[in-house]
Amino acid sequence: MTLPLYGTASHSAGFCSDKARSVVRLRAVESSAERHAADFALARTSVEVVRAIEANWPSIFVVSDGSIDLPSTFDGRLVAVPLKFNYLGDGDVLGFDHSSRKFRTLFRRNSAHNSFLVTERCNNYCLMCSQPPKDVDDRWILSEIKESLPLIDPATRALTFTGGETLSDSEDFIAVLTECRDRLPTTAIQVLTNGRAFANSEIVDAWKDIGHPNLMAAIPVYASVDHVHDHVVQAKGAFDETMLGILKLKDRGQRVEIRVVLHALTAPIIEETGRWIARNLPFVDHVALMGLENTGFAIANDAMLWMDPVDYGDGLAKAVDHLSAAGVNVSVYNLPKCVLPKSVWSHALQSISDWKNGFVDECDRCDEKNSCSGFFTTGRPRFSRGVRAITSTRRELSPLAG
Amino acid sequence: MARFLAPEAFSAATEDLSLLPFNLERTGTNQYLVSNMVGDFIRLTEDELNRLVDLRIRPGDGLYEKAYAAHLVTGTNQKAQRQLLAARLRSRMSFLQQVTPLHIFVVTLRCEHSCPYCQVSRQSTDRSRFDMSEETAIRALDIAFASPAARIKIEFQGGEPLLNFPLIRTIVADAKARSGKKVDLVIASNLALLDDVVLEFCKANNILLSTSLDGPADLHNKNRPRPGGNSHELAVAGIRRGREILGPDRVGALMTTTEASLERVDDIIDEYLQLGLDGIFLRPLSPFGFAIKTKQFAKYDAQKWLAFYERGLRRVLEINRQGTPFREFYAALLLTRMLSDRPIGYVDLRSPAGAGLGALVYNYDGSVFASDEGRMLAETGDDAFRLGHVDHDSYNSLILSDKLIGAISSSLTQCAPECSTCVYESHCGADPVYHHATQDDALGIKPLSAFCARQKGIMGLLLDILEKSPEDAAILRRWAAS
Numbered sequence: 001m002t003l004p005l006y007g008t009a010s011h012s013a014g015f016c017s018d019k020a021r022s023v024v025r026l027r028a029v030e031s032s033a034e035r036h037a038a039d040f041a042l043a044r045t046s047v048e049v050v051r052a053i054e055a056n057w058p059s060i061f062v063v064s065d066g067s068i069d070l071p072s073t074f075d076g077r078l079v080a081v082p083l084k085f086n087y088l089g090d091g092d093v094l095g096f097d098h099s100s101r102k103f104r105t106l107f108r109r110n111s112a113h114n115s116f117l118v119t120e121r122c123n124n125y126c127l128m129c130s131q132p133p134k135d136v137d138d139r140w141i142l143s144e145i146k147e148s149l150p151l152i153d154p155a156t157r158a159l160t161f162t163g164g165e166t167l168s169d170s171e172d173f174i175a176v177l178t179e180c181r182d183r184l185p186t187t188a189i190q191v192l193t194n195g196r197a198f199a200n201s202e203i204v205d206a207w208k209d210i211g212h213p214n215l216m217a218a219i220p221v222y223a224s225v226d227h228v229h230d231h232v233v234q235a236k237g238a239f240d241e242t243m244l245g246i247l248k249l250k251d252r253g254q255r256v257e258i259r260v261v262l263h264a265l266t267a268p269i270i271e272e273t274g275r276w277i278a279r280n281l282p283f284v285d286h287v288a289l290m291g292l293e294n295t296g297f298a299i300a301n302d303a304m305l306w307m308d309p310v311d312y313g314d315g316l317a318k319a320v321d322h323l324s325a326a327g328v329n330v331s332v333y334n335l336p337k338c339v340l341p342k343s344v345w346s347h348a349l350q351s352i353s354d355w356k357n358g359f360v361d362e363c364d365r366c367d368e369k370n371s372c373s374g375f376f377t378t379g380r381p382r383f384s385r386g387v388r389a390i391t392s393t394r395r396e397l398s399p400l401a402g
Numbered sequence: 403m404a405r406f407l408a409p410e411a412f413s414a415a416t417e418d419l420s421l422l423p424f425n426l427e428r429t430g431t432n433q434y435l436v437s438n439m440v441g442d443f444i445r446l447t448e449d450e451l452n453r454l455v456d457l458r459i460r461p462g463d464g465l466y467e468k469a470y471a472a473h474l475v476t477g478t479n480q481k482a483q484r485q486l487l488a489a490r491l492r493s494r495m496s497f498l499q500q501v502t503p504l505h506i507f508v509v510t511l512r513c514e515h516s517c518p519y520c521q522v523s524r525q526s527t528d529r530s531r532f533d534m535s536e537e538t539a540i541r542a543l544d545i546a547f548a549s550p551a552a553r554i555k556i557e558f559q560g561g562e563p564l565l566n567f568p569l570i571r572t573i574v575a576d577a578k579a580r581s582g583k584k585v586d587l588v589i590a591s592n593l594a595l596l597d598d599v600v601l602e603f604c605k606a607n608n609i610l611l612s613t614s615l616d617g618p619a620d621l622h623n624k625n626r627p628r629p630g631g632n633s634h635e636l637a638v639a640g641i642r643r644g645r646e647i648l649g650p651d652r653v654g655a656l657m658t659t660t661e662a663s664l665e666r667v668d669d670i671i672d673e674y675l676q677l678g679l680d681g682i683f684l685r686p687l688s689p690f691g692f693a694i695k696t697k698q699f700a701k702y703d704a705q706k707w708l709a710f711y712e713r714g715l716r717r718v719l720e721i722n723r724q725g726t727p728f729r730e731f732y733a734a735l736l737l738t739r740m741l742s743d744r745p746i747g748y749v750d751l752r753s754p755a756g757a758g759l760g761a762l763v764y765n766y767d768g769s770v771f772a773s774d775e776g777r778m779l780a781e782t783g784d785d786a787f788r789l790g791h792v793d794h795d796s797y798n799s800l801i802l803s804d805k806l807i808g809a810i811s812s813s814l815t816q817c818a819p820e821c822s823t824c825v826y827e828s829h830c831g832a833d834p835v836y837h838h839a840t841q842d843d844a845l846g847i848k849p850l851s852a853f854c855a856r857q858k859g860i861m862g863l864l865l866d867i868l869e870k871s872p873e874d875a876a877i878l879r880r881w882a883a884s
Contacts, residue, residue: 125406225471226470227412227413234407240477240480240483244482247482276471282742325879325883327883
């Protein structure tokens with residue numbers, strides 16, 4: 001199932017009009033943590049609402065499909081959202097638009113998969129983009145992130161920044177990362193970027209100066225040849241800039257992950273791409289070979305992009321071999337074990353974010369379900385013909401489909 | 403939604419192409435082996451090579467993709483292809499950052515063995531004349547500690563260094579008392595004189611032992627005579643005892659190939675295997691010292707040696723296929739250069755040469771040489787690589803001496819005839835001492851050089867196995883990985 005991360009509040013009151021948006025943090029009614037101006041008591045029943053008022057909460061966030069009875073004496077801020085947002089809990093952070101009452105869940109404290117969308121603008125236009133770019137002025141998003149950072153639990157283990165191209169406004173974004181260094185020094189910060197901005201030495205130097213102890217740039221490289229990569233990302237000259245960016249980051253000792261999304265343009269050459277990365281870029285910190293998320297542009301370009309993973313399993317296994325042999329840390333993302341050659345199982349991770357991760361009925365009979373990536377629930381999921389429960393009896397049979 | 407563009411739309415950026423540097427060699431009718439600037443190999447047909455050189459290639463024709471991925475071409479306005487080559491070349495050459503990491507102390511030239519192939523021309527008598535003095539040793543340490551490397555290795559050589567064990571003790575104590583460098587210690591010994599006192603000392607000071615083992619008893623004892631005819635027995639006992647006391651990875655053994663070895667490579671390898679050693683270094687005889695005087699060196703040529711090497715390598719691979727990890731160390735060094743960009747400063751596989759920049763040798767009499775082979779030459783009257791003396795010279799005066807600069811700068815493979823255009827150049831090395839010894843010329847005429855013939859022969863063999871034998875190739879790749 002897919003967790004709804006966006007929605008519209010059924011009711012709101014008490015927000016001032018000189019500001020279009022607010023960042024809201026939810027707190028348990030009985031929370032004794034120091035109260036921040038952005039904190040709202042989280043109430044699911046009328047009883048909890050009453051307790052929140054008794055506890056002098058000036059702001060209340062209600063998750064309920066029923067009507068809310070508030071004493072007329074309450075003059076604080078109020079937001080009410082439908083029950084389908086019941087997953088919200090203590091420490092979660094939301095962005096709330098006053099006039100439209102639209103909100104987005106920005107941070108879930110209990111999730112290992114928190115990511116901030118930084119912008120929808122991008123200088124690539126990837127054929128399979130799951131988050132199709134929009135050429136709009138959305139700089140307010142960065143302001144909202146800045147406002148959110150002080151509200152995030154410093155014990156958070158990992159945080160991802162995604163886009164769009166996260167470095168579209170590099171100066172402002174690097175300022176956000178610098179704040180992460182100060183507020184979230186023990187959090188692993190991952191930034192998804194096409195890396196082209198790092199062809200500019202000033203930007204790489206600024207990135208280096210952030211000095212966050214655990215910062216990684218995750219950069220896609222789709223081929224060993226310029227025009228193949230440029231076609232996939234629909235941007236002439238992108239390969240040259242991305243490669244330069246990777247070299248400049250590593251030259252300054254920065255951590256880099258290379259990401260290869262596998263589809264009909266990249267998967268048939270994945271062995272060669274893997275061999276080439278192993279030979280030319282063995283100094284990168286991680287390589288992720290990633291199954292396609294069939295959403296966004298990937299749906300529009302389905303005829304061009306769809307390739308059943310069982311048809312590229314051999315090449316994928318060889319790519320993993322080449323990379324491992326060169327000492328490169330390599331993982332396979334987003335592909336269930338049943339469609340992968342057994343030799344890459346140990347590299348296959350449960351990489352799909354919890355809010356869009358699901359399984360099919362067949363998985364209930366599978367011995368490997370607990371350590372399997374499962375599937376994306378977003379967009380229009382396409383299933384490999386290799387999807388089949390792995391059981392102790394089946395494991396002894398010859399490898400399926402091939 | 404904007405329209406997506408077809409693949410052809412992205413070819414235009416690469417219409418203006420430039421060639422990047424590469425070397426090539428004809429390997430058969432219509433077949434060429436091509437290597438890029440950092441030694442990645444690809445095979446091209448004659449037609450492909452001609453199209454490449456004329457830049458008659460276009461995205462989508464298959465050759466463009468092959469050539470681009472191999473860094474043979476770049477878009478003229480692109481930067482990444484060149485920057486990537488630069489980064490990789492810098493990594494490959496970064497062994498140069500560790501200047502003079504090896505310091506060899508010849509603590510005595512005396513030896514109780516009388517090997518006819520002895521490359522250092524050992525002496526049997528006269529302790530006062532052929533032992534290094536304490537004063538000489540301390541001055542040599544002053545020089546070693548003046549070298550820029552943060553970590554140095556001090557290797558005790560002979561003769562048989564254990565014949566002057568008290569001086570080894572003195573040098574180790576003195577080196578440990580000095581600050582500023584991490585020091586690794588090695589004793590190169592035939593182990594005939596190894597006893598518990600020496601072993602305890604090695605253990606206490608974390609000293610590695612390196613010894614000679616030429617093969618089974620009959621072969622070893624024929625190559626390495628000593629009173630009692632028990633060289634093999636003592637070496638094997640020493641290796642066992644040393645591994646037991648110091649640890650299995652703290653004793654290494656090296657073999658030297660003589661004419662008598664040529665038909666015995668399987669026996670030699672089995673000897674190493676039975677001793678539980680994790681590999682063997684198949685080494686040819688060097689043209690120095692007694693090896694020349696006794697005409698040992700002249701007894702086999704490069705082709706015979708290569709045949710020996712190939713039989714040996716294939717036997718080693720067979721052992722691996724049967725499940726026992728066991729390496730041929732020279733192949734492992736070459737493969738590391740061929741399959742990775744890790745800097746390998748191994749003396750035969752580097753240019754600028756390792757003479758002086760890789761090692762200095764302090765002879766028993768205080769003379770300082772640019773390499774172990776350099777002092778071997780001096781014992782037979784050739785002072786070409788004698789850089790100076792510990793009494794009159796400093797580290798700087800030795801390393802900046804005209805002799806050393808001349809030998810290194812005149813032997814660079816990057817600009818030497820035959821070498822600079824050789825398809826194997828990236829992985830090979832300059833060996834000015836060898837070429838001086840055999841051709842009286844630090845540069846040397848490479849088609850006449852057995853060094854060149856061996857290097858090309860072994861690299862050709864390794865490439866052949868990598869391309870044609872997947873199972874063996876997987877074993878070879880593992881050797882390069884660590």
